[in-house]
Amino acid sequence: MVTEEMAARVEHAAAEMGYRPNPFAYSLKTNRSFAVGVLIPDLTNPVFPPIIRGVERTLGDAGYTVILANSDNQGDRELVNLEELKTRQVDGLILATAHREDALIALCRAEEIPFVLVNRRSDEDGVSSVVADDAAGVRAVVSHLATLGHRRIAYIAGPQNLSTGLGRYRGFLDAMRGEGLEPAPDLIAFCDAFTEKEGFRAARDLLAGGGGFSAIVAGNDLLALGCYDALADLGLRCPEDISVTGYNDMPFADKFAPPLTTVRIPLDRMGAAAAKLLLRHMQDAGAGTQSMMLTPELMVRGSTARPSSGG
Amino acid sequence: MVTEEMAARVEHAAAEMGYRPNPFAYSLKTNRSFAVGVLIPDLTNPVFPPIIRGVERTLGDAGYTVILANSDNQGDRELVNLEELKTRQVDGLILATAHREDALIALCRAEEIPFVLVNRRSDEDGVSSVVADDAAGVRAVVSHLATLGHRRIAYIAGPQNLSTGLGRYRGFLDAMRGEGLEPAPDLIAFCDAFTEKEGFRAARDLLAGGGGFSAIVAGNDLLALGCYDALADLGLRCPEDISVTGYNDMPFADKFAPPLTTVRIPLDRMGAAAAKLLLRHMQDAGAGTQSMMLTPELMVRGSTARPSSGG
DNA sequence: CTGAAAGCGCTAACAA
DNA sequence: TTGTTAGCGCTTTCAG
Numbered sequence: 001m002v003t004e005e006m007a008a009r010v011e012h013a014a015a016e017m018g019y020r021p022n023p024f025a026y027s028l029k030t031n032r033s034f035a036v037g038v039l040i041p042d043l044t045n046p047v048f049p050p051i052i053r054g055v056e057r058t059l060g061d062a063g064y065t066v067i068l069a070n071s072d073n074q075g076d077r078e079l080v081n082l083e084e085l086k087t088r089q090v091d092g093l094i095l096a097t098a099h100r101e102d103a104l105i106a107l108c109r110a111e112e113i114p115f116v117l118v119n120r121r122s123d124e125d126g127v128s129s130v131v132a133d134d135a136a137g138v139r140a141v142v143s144h145l146a147t148l149g150h151r152r153i154a155y156i157a158g159p160q161n162l163s164t165g166l167g168r169y170r171g172f173l174d175a176m177r178g179e180g181l182e183p184a185p186d187l188i189a190f191c192d193a194f195t196e197k198e199g200f201r202a203a204r205d206l207l208a209g210g211g212g213f214s215a216i217v218a219g220n221d222l223l224a225l226g227c228y229d230a231l232a233d234l235g236l237r238c239p240e241d242i243s244v245t246g247y248n249d250m251p252f253a254d255k256f257a258p259p260l261t262t263v264r265i266p267l268d269r270m271g272a273a274a275a276k277l278l279l280r281h282m283q284d285a286g287a288g289t290q291s292m293m294l295t296p297e298l299m300v301r302g303s304t305a306r307p308s309s310g311g
Numbered sequence: 312m313v314t315e316e317m318a319a320r321v322e323h324a325a326a327e328m329g330y331r332p333n334p335f336a337y338s339l340k341t342n343r344s345f346a347v348g349v350l351i352p353d354l355t356n357p358v359f360p361p362i363i364r365g366v367e368r369t370l371g372d373a374g375y376t377v378i379l380a381n382s383d384n385q386g387d388r389e390l391v392n393l394e395e396l397k398t399r400q401v402d403g404l405i406l407a408t409a410h411r412e413d414a415l416i417a418l419c420r421a422e423e424i425p426f427v428l429v430n431r432r433s434d435e436d437g438v439s440s441v442v443a444d445d446a447a448g449v450r451a452v453v454s455h456l457a458t459l460g461h462r463r464i465a466y467i468a469g470p471q472n473l474s475t476g477l478g479r480y481r482g483f484l485d486a487m488r489g490e491g492l493e494p495a496p497d498l499i500a501f502c503d504a505f506t507e508k509e510g511f512r513a514a515r516d517l518l519a520g521g522g523g524f525s526a527i528v529a530g531n532d533l534l535a536l537g538c539y540d541a542l543a544d545l546g547l548r549c550p551e552d553i554s555v556t557g558y559n560d561m562p563f564a565d566k567f568a569p570p571l572t573t574v575r576i577p578l579d580r581m582g583a584a585a586a587k588l589l590l591r592h593m594q595d596a597g598a599g600t601q602s603m604m605l606t607p608e609l610m611v612r613g614s615t616a617r618p619s620s621g622g
Numbered sequence: 623c624t625g626a627a628a629g630c631g632c633t634a635a636c637a638a
Numbered sequence: 639t640t641g642t643t644a645g646c647g648c649t650t651t652c653a654g
Contacts, residue, residue: 028333049360050355066378067376
């Protein structure tokens with residue numbers, strides 16, 4: 001029962017005198033760290049920094065500190081990182097690493113530590129997550145290509161053990177049929193990872209298979225970049241000979257040669273939404289899980305054009 | 312006085328039974344957090360993730376957790392973030408945000424918290440830092456351009472309150488004179504920030520000044536990207552009409568249109584070196600400060616060519 | 623060499 | 639309502 005002003009004055013005076021409440025004592029007593037762990041599969045993939053930013057802002061405003069852990073796309077690192085974060089007693093976790101079947105989920109549940117998946121989700125139900133609508137994104141891409149006149153469209157799929165890999169692949173099949181174009185199995189290649197290297201390999205395989213397609217839809221931007229390399233290697237031009245599309249609209253996608261037609265995901269909003277959801281879970285352990293799906297947006301740029309010879 | 316094997320067995324058994332030493336109790340007692348703060352000016356600038364990776368690896372192997380704090384290029388956020396990290400009682404700090412005159416340095420000293428600057432350094436002596444040799448990098452660029460036949464070379468300088476901005480600018484002046492080319496003041500533009508937007512503005516100003524140059528050396532890759540935009544706006548082609556160079560060799564610099572000739576900095580090694588230095592400081596408070604300088608490497612790509620009309 | 627106990631700085635429960 | 643105190647789980651000191 002003191003005035004706001006007095007409280008502020010005291011606080012100020014305390015700060016002036018260099019007093020800082022000891023966080024260890026507080027945490028020892030309360031078992032709360034006010035820290036949240038964020039698991040990232042690959043920090044150097046430009047998709048993640050904007051997500052992290054959204055997370056950090058939201059969580060920071062609520063008084064939480066973010067502890068980032070990067071697993072460099074290695075599954076065993078994920079486990080080590082999770083272990084480390086548990087040791088640090090984080091109050092919650094945001095997982096951007098989720099596989100469709102993910103051991104980490106069970107491990108989080110076992111310790112009853114609140115968590116939210118972001119960008120990728122699990123096959124399991126009852127898990128909170130914030131992702132983008134992959135089916136809608138791919139549908140927009142395929143529709144764009146079909147409108148341009150493409151009929152034989154190849155697909156480079158990401159890892160099928162990731163929800164993004166599977167969701168976009170299925171989305172592609174559905175979207176093709178929606179356009180009345182039966183997807184040809186020999187025009188579909190699968191990748192082990194969302195990397196430029198894998199995209200290169202897959203595109204080269206597709207091209208070696210005799211071609212017969214006028215466009216390649218790639219499961220993400222990095223894969224599309226690999227396509228660029230494969231096309232250049234064979235002296236093919238994009239988009240004159242073959243159109244290419246990506247997914248994610250990663251930073252600088254508009255600066256590539258050619259500027260990449262891709263699907264934009266509201267990455268920072270995605271991060272912020274995941275953080276807000278986690279905040280709710282941390283505040284109320286009984287809060288129901290929730291799955292959010294954000295709407296992506298097609299970004300038409302220079303990597304797509306009408307097929308040259310009636311594709 | 313127990314065997315290694317027994318120690319391992321006990322440890323294993325402890326882990327098996329779900330025992331985890333409580334880090335708060337440990338920290339409360341010892342005043343050590345085994346956490347290190349890393350201050351980053353802008354996470355979405357692709358230069359930083361590789362540095363962070365090097366830091367995280369090295370520090371992680373030594374048992375430290377990295378707490379990342381991103382200030383989005385806002386000076387006030389830096390202070391807030393530092394305050395937050397101090398509150399968290401980090402054992403050390405790696406600053407990638409350093410200005411030539413940096414208030415944070417005094418604040419770290421005041422609390423006697425070990426710190427190391429990375430990528431940028433301070434004008435102040437007696438501060439540990441790991442940076443790249445900017446003079447050497449710019450010299451390589453200018454020499455490359457001069458060899459191609461360029462004589463009128465413009466420069467887009469980064470912020471002069473950052474060691475990288477100043478160092479590369481001075482390096483440019485020296486390198487030009489070294490080639491027997493007097494740098495023309497009206498061919499030099501200064502930017503307030505290392506951003507695409509500022510690079511665009513500066514390039515436009517330079518071009519509006521009547522041109523009369525055949526190449527632009529930019530203080531970093533983002534600035535160079537801005538040049539691309541400005542050239543495209545005026546219908547000028549790179550490198551046919553004007554050559555452009557960047558600095559940092561950020562990820563995907565080789566994928567731009569055109570692929571960017573730039574200077575590669577060993578970013579992860581830089582991060583790792585800074586982490587090792589910090590480890591030394593944390594271990595031995597009396598350890599002398601040390602400044603390391605890493606050697607950069609010129610990456611010649613498609614954005615530079617012979618001048619079209621005798622430059 | 624081994625085992626008991628004090629105390630780090632805070633919060634929460636309790637007594638006054 | 640206000641002031642006192644126990645105790646969070648470790649490390650470290652000190653007595654046995």
